[in-house]
Amino acid sequence: MEVKIANWADRAQRESLRNIRQRVFVEEQGVPAEEEWDDKDSKAVHFMAMDGKRPVGCARLFEDGYFGRMAVLAEHRDQHWGSRLIRAMGDYYQREMRGRILKASVQAQAYNFYLRNGFVPEVEFFWDAGIPHLTMTKVLGREASVSHNFEPGEDSQVYKLNNEAAIEGLFQIGCQNRPRAIILGINELQHPMWSSSSSLDSIKRFIRSSPKRRIQILINAEYPGINDHPLIQLAHKMSSRIELKVHSGLKTNGALFEPYGYLLASGSDVKACFNDRSITSRYKEQFTELWASALPTREARRIHL
Template sequence: MSDVVVTTVDWQAGKALRDIRQRVFIDEQQVPEDLEWDAQDEEATHFLLLRAGHPVGTGRLLKDGHIGRIAILPQHRGLGLGERLMRAIMAHAIAKGMRTLLLSAQTHAVPFYQRLGFEVCSDIYLDAGIEHQDMRWSNDTQESDHLPHIEFVSPGRFTIHNPDEEPPAKPDYSDPDMIPITEQNAQEQLIELLDGCLQSVRIFAPEQALWLFNRKAILQACERLIARNPKARIQVLLQEVSNDFLSGHTLLSLARRFPSLCQVRKQHPDLPRQSYAQAMIDQQGFLMLPIARQREGFVRQTSRDQVKRWSDTFDERWNSSQTDPAIRSFLL
């Protein structure tokens, strides 16, 4: 989404900030006006998210690391803009030397903030009649490849949170349709999915799980699919093109041999990085590694709803993706 920009805005001149908060908090959420507007707005750093030049989202950061008033206009939700806005605020906070961020999340949005590294640090409480929980982000507890760690307690009690994408599901071992996987059985389970594939394979961020995807047996399973169906389509979307991914039994070698059937692209550099890797087979097979480098996750042979949800996210990323120079060089 190259048409998306997040910028800081002066509160006194920020009419667009106030308009968005009026529409989201007061009109939509029914937050009383005397609670929405507070003295902390004068000292806060305010952020405005613009899409194609139009203001569609806002948030604020207090000097003590509290993030609040996160809002995206209704017609622009579900596009990843909330995450884009939060990551910009977090990056700004880290640049200012803040190592802990706090916020007050509506309970339905807790998973969204957990994906960004926040942890719940309170029981459920009511704020303006809406259930909330305090959450904290600490730079000291994040992995080195995550975004700057944030700890946040919402400066305003009526922040609305608009999760844009369902976070990677945590395995529920009571679910009989879910098969837990580790490094020991992941290859076997993925091959079973591929051998049952009829036409389409979508793979996201395999460079984060070379231990699984850069395996000769996986390439052979893809080759068997192509042999079964000369109209098969294999899409591989990378977040980064690493030297390790370019060597060994790589999916790029498959794309070189079958360029009309297997495509490898890199996601747009403006899109945020994710820690998970996944494979979606046809309309129902699903493999997820929530934190790919931990080498564990789950497989579902039949999960139409989950595949539909994640396929939509994949397709959005794919439509804005690029052919990286390193990929082009490899394919020539």
């Protein structure tokens, strides 16, 4: 198992790199092909992760320390290939380019991975190919910096942002923090965050991280065709782990990450905190009162999977 420098000008190596990115970004994550392929590849240093003779991961690095297009094939994840790629790029950047700071535009759903690898975030979210991102940096050649941004039980900052990318990004980070349970109160089911593929993936990963993980979803109304909504479909597919009810008295739109965190969204405005037990508990009490008198969904249970 190794990470090697790949030559973009070499047709065979270029096709190996393109195949990995095509499968991960275009086919798996739904990134438009025209956004994935650009004219920067010929200017980058490319890295290829090799499992024996099989290419399983890749990344590209530029002279200014920015790297990106880091991808690992699904069947080879959770085998530390991403960390190996980062180490290889850091070593190369220090040795060959005399650089000290690695920088990346990171998908919010991968935040904890970069945090574990010594990166520190800039608290500003933005869209890239329809997926929420934030910039993270790592200083090479010294002890890794410690960041408590978005850390449950540590980060008491109240984030108030007017940015739809921040809504989805903060929600995805909250799911990664492995809370005891997640509660979703939804009075705007058509809000983009509830149908975002990257947010739905974050929910799936949270549930699959432990057999004890549970999610409660309370919506304030049903409507004809609600079964077509991606979140409702997910709730039915994972009905043993996701409870779904309806209550017309629900007025909020957001999430609780028990026991520490909350997120409230309205339009493009978001308010979130990852270390406030008292407010999270107060919202939980309000939710519990509504849940006790909520009704099973009717439209949403008429589904055939």
